Amino acid sequence: MSIALTNACDLACSYCYAPKHRAVLNLDSLLGWVDDLDRAGALGVGFGGGEPTLYKHLPEVCTYVAEHTGLAITMTTHGLRWNAALVSRLRGAVNFVRVSVDGTGSTYERLRGRSFERLRKALQEIAGDFRWGINTVVNEDTVGDLDAIASLGEEYGATELLLLPQQPTKTAGGVDQTTLRELENWILGYSGPVTLTTSGDADLGVPIAEVLPREVGLRSYAHIDATGTVRTSSYSRSGISIEQDGVMAALQRLARLEAR
Template identity: 55%
Template sequence: MGDASDAGLPVKRRVGPDGIHLFDRRTGLNVLFDEVDVPETQWTRAPRQVSIALTNACDLACPFCYAPKAAAMLDADRLCAWADELNAEGCLGIGFGGGEPTLYRRLPQVCRHVAEHTSLAVTMTTHAHRFTPRLIDALAGAVNFVRVSVDGVGPIYEELRGRPFVELVQRLTWIGRAFRFGLNCVVNLRTLPDLDAVSDLAATTGAEELLLLPERPARGRPGSSPNVVAALHQWITDYRGPVALTLGAGDSGSLPIAQPLPSETGLRTYAHIDASGTLRRSSYHSTGEPVDERGVLAALERLQQKDVA
């Protein structure tokens, strides 16, 4: 079970209904001893992964963005305290997002705290355009994986993101020299035809993963239609590229997918904290519990009790 003695160690131990899970944040290696039957009283309390929106601020205006637009930003000291608590309770990693996390002024300091005082993996989802050599130097060694949002190439990318595609490619080169990274692609009617080109970009830039995210309904947009989702599933079935594919949670449909931890579900798997400090089941859920002075786990327990009531 993860505890404070794990601080600073790269390998994390977590126990639950599927056995004993070891995770190395340096390499991303996962090892599960599923033959071990662990009593429920010893199961890890924290979710396996927690995403945290550092700020709602963003300097892009992507039409399919679902992030809240109200001004909000988390306090750095609170963030570090939450990371310490989650580490002690057996969480494996936290993912910083937003908004755009690189607009958060104390991002390097918070990432450094997590790297030096916990064994949590730190990931980040970003549009990458604010990654400069100076920021990369500040984050090197403190961030384990960078997820870059890329929903098309060339003109389609520039139409959706409002930034030069050639600048994105340059930043992917810089990021690849310092971090393990992957690409995220929101899939809708406009981006579906570019999937081959996006997968080629992932391969040529050295990405380790391509995460496919069917567009969710938000801000008056209907999201991906059933026909688009069906076409995406067919594309995945036909895919033969070298970069590993992953699909957004809940979007697999009838596709055969690996479930290495089948008994670990719901809030045992994942939770989200928004930029106002509210814990939710995901960034798409409207209900949640504020993380107050009692901490993240107390908010988690209150959220679980809502399901029972």
Template identity: 30%
Template sequence: MNLHLPLMVCFRVTRYCNARCGFCLAPPDGAHPPAAVLMQRLDWLSKQGVRVIHFCGGEPTIHPALPELLAYVASRGGGSRLTTNGIALSERLLPVLRSAGTQVKVSLHGDRARHDALVGRVAFDLATEHLRCLLRAGIPTSVQTTIVSDGDWVLDWMADFCLTEGVRQLSILPFIPRGNGFRTQGEYGLTLTQRTALREHVRRKRRSLQGRLDVRWLDFSARPLHVVEADGRVVLEGASESMDTLLCTIPGETVARKRFAIRPSVTS
């Protein structure tokens, strides 16, 4: 098999989560592999030339082996990133993030009322408290915000929040209809006009805050993303599950049938 992977991949350590985001790109599906399996996958990715592991989920911080996985990547000379909803931050995790030089993104989606409504639980205070813990520990930490319909004000609110808290980078993600978002697109979806206006708003904000806050447009629908799924599949993810391409299954693993169809890609 002739498989070409980028230097960085999204590595789903679990499809469990401690939130219930209505726009979630990777909602819970029961996949929660043990540490030994995840270590084997990391070894395989290293042999494929992958140098940076972006730990994601589900919610990666709820996997008890995450500190060991981060340390394992660092011990082999690799880099790591972590995207988290910020709800859980164990005492074991913080020093490992620091020693591994992991770059962390905390997902926040507006003020307390907006954020808690979108993630389906009381979470804003925990997420902001843990964001501040990460910043105090000297861990490179940024914020990412998903914008859904009726969220024109959220960009300005989040930019002010980041400036107040000393966050140096804010990534704006427009809603895309995959995962839970496929079901909720009638409620959360952005029209083409709204997406265009939001992107222009991001550009203006980026220019006005240059040197103070790095405001970025991060659209997962613009280009496919290489993902190692929690069930062992390596997938090129598009804007929706119907646009996904199955690249391979990590050797030695058996994958349960999924609820959604994936177009196979033959490589040799």
């Protein structure tokens, strides 16, 4: 289950698909949902946003999940707020960190509006204490930087490079076909040590490994947004609000909705 803790973010990337209205999850509700998911046999939770490090209860939530459940904890972050103090509070609780890196050098700075050297310093903090990987939104601006992104991952010991073809938003279109073909050719020619992965709904035109082939649909993945609505994915426009009967009941209602 991926969980958007907050819609807040201190960046303003034009291609970001995350909702822009104010929303943040209630701590007590969140911990109750986590307990429900653990009892139901979920494998893990992935915290994101917005930017999850802007959620004021983040260390508290991660510690609770690590100490009171059997769930693995992953996190998707831009990485720029990570420092020694945050690392010390999350060390031993978070199992995997995914850092969003769209381009390198001047490409990164133009798209993200932050210093690439600042990102490097954050990666040093993260890589020293966590297993980690890179998320890259692939579009016409970033596809030419994939070699450099993969090299950056290798330099700091990343275990995966997650390729995410750009999704359409209110302010930006989805990835174009020319860029998709460039991405496909790059994947087919790639021979680096960092494992390539992609999202389940991405059509890259290349063979992918089905790790759990019978775990499909809501048995495989679902998303809770920062308003407490459960969806089939973070891109989905429809969803079901989580009520007093909990997250598993909401998932059942969502499954019935999707079956119509």
